[in-house]
Amino acid sequence: MYTFLAFGAGLAFLLGLADLLSFYGKKPKKERDVSSNSEAKSVPSKREGLTISILFFSVSLVQMHLYLELSEQLREFPWFAEIHIPVLFLIGPLTYLYFQRLTGAKETKLSGFHFLPAVIAFLILLPFLLRSSESKLRFLKNEDPSDVYSWVLLALLVFATILNLVYPSALLQRVWRWRSNTDEENRKSFSPILWLFSGTLFVIVLFVIAQIFFMPLFLVAASGLTLLVSVIFLIGAYDPGLMDSFQKSSREARYKESRIAGLDVEALLLRLDDLMREKKLYLDEDLTLGNLSKELELSTHQLSEILNSRLQKGFREYLADFRLEEAARILREEPQRSVLSAAYGAGFKSKSAFHKLFQEKYGASPTSFRSSQKN
Structure with a gap:
């Protein structure tokens, strides 16, 4: 030994x-x-x-x-x-x-x-x-x-x-x-x-x-x-x-890491959440990473890195989550509106993209989701 x-x-x-x-x-x-x-x-x-x-x-x-x-x-x-x-x-x-x-x-x-x-x-x-x-x-x-x-x-x-x-x-x-x-x-x-x-x-x-x-x-x-x-x-x-x-x-x-060093990331995340939930910026179908970065007074690289490192999401995925939640709310609470109206009203530009993402998130088509909510 x-x-x-x-x-x-x-x-x-x-x-x-x-x-x-x-x-x-x-x-x-x-x-x-x-x-x-x-x-x-x-x-x-x-x-x-x-x-x-x-x-x-x-x-x-x-x-x-x-x-x-x-x-x-x-x-x-x-x-x-x-x-x-x-x-x-x-x-x-x-x-x-x-x-x-x-x-x-x-x-x-x-x-x-x-x-x-x-x-x-x-x-x-x-x-x-x-x-x-x-x-x-x-x-x-x-x-x-x-x-x-x-x-x-x-x-x-x-x-x-x-x-x-x-x-x-x-x-x-x-x-x-x-x-x-x-x-x-x-x-x-x-x-x-x-x-x-x-x-x-x-x-x-x-x-x-x-x-x-x-x-x-x-x-x-x-x-x-x-x-x-x-x-x-x-x-x-x-x-x-x-x-x-x-x-x-x-x-x-x-x-x-160095791109977001010195930033109060927690405060920025709270501010970002406020912009989405209070001002509902995601409803703007033309919202871009650059536009959102300007609202937060950040560079696009900094915002992208914060989303990736802290939320494990890209910008499109982050935006889609809010839009899908809004579309689901419309389907539940506004039965008079069509599925297409719900998609456009939530900020989606493409009907096919909306259907695909909705199916992935909720495991059902928008129509089936609405029917299940009625039951």
Whole structure:
């Protein structure tokens, strides 16, 4: 079982090395070939390549420390003791920043603050890391229970593990939101990433439980980490274009979100509902997305995105719902009017379109619907 942990450390190291060679062993490429009419393929920048390489190297170092510690071989390499703790603080921020760049987020001056906990942890641990191998060996043998680093190391480990829980949680929530607001055809590109983040969260929760409540669970959690690394390797080998697909879909989703950023969407939805129910704008058969956008003082792109992301409807579908409700009301309450009059009175231009949409919504033709209401 311990060998499996060493395998995970080695595999993570090889993944980091492969990414490093892939991105730094080739000539620089443009991220997108905008002059070509063919479908552009996203090429990660060298900065992205370095980020993901350091991430895998960090995972490798942490996993190797777990292997040596759990297999009780760490005493043979006392210089290596606890060196993984500052590195542990890097995993969450590196994952987050790589994800941000991958999905097209603008880098801000605050990006560097994500690494502040790692720097602080390193400074706190520096006196311990500078100890002699003999001193570290005595610490590993717990010969001096009063050593201040006994509780300092535990506190740092717990804090680092919990911090690493925050990043994938935030990313999982974001990817889920993007997937929910994406059309059915492109949703599948988000699924592998969702499963990966879900698995990451599960493994980190195991580490938290092991660290605070039940130490024997550490071996299971560490094995789960190896499984995650193996899954990443297998996904990359099975579908090399997966990240390109995710990058394209996620950047589209981020762009759509940015178009309505800063707007009070809830207030706009209430205003829109008032325009429809009070002013009955849908009765205007010539109502367009542009006209409705002007009423709300929005661009057509913003209104379209609000309808798609919040109501999961396009403009025509949204408009048709109100018109169908009005037509159904006329058929129920105004028996003297014909079906055609009800259709035109509700804002429909086409009789055939009205019949088709009415049948889909109410499961009956307008005539049958009226008859059933009488009964």
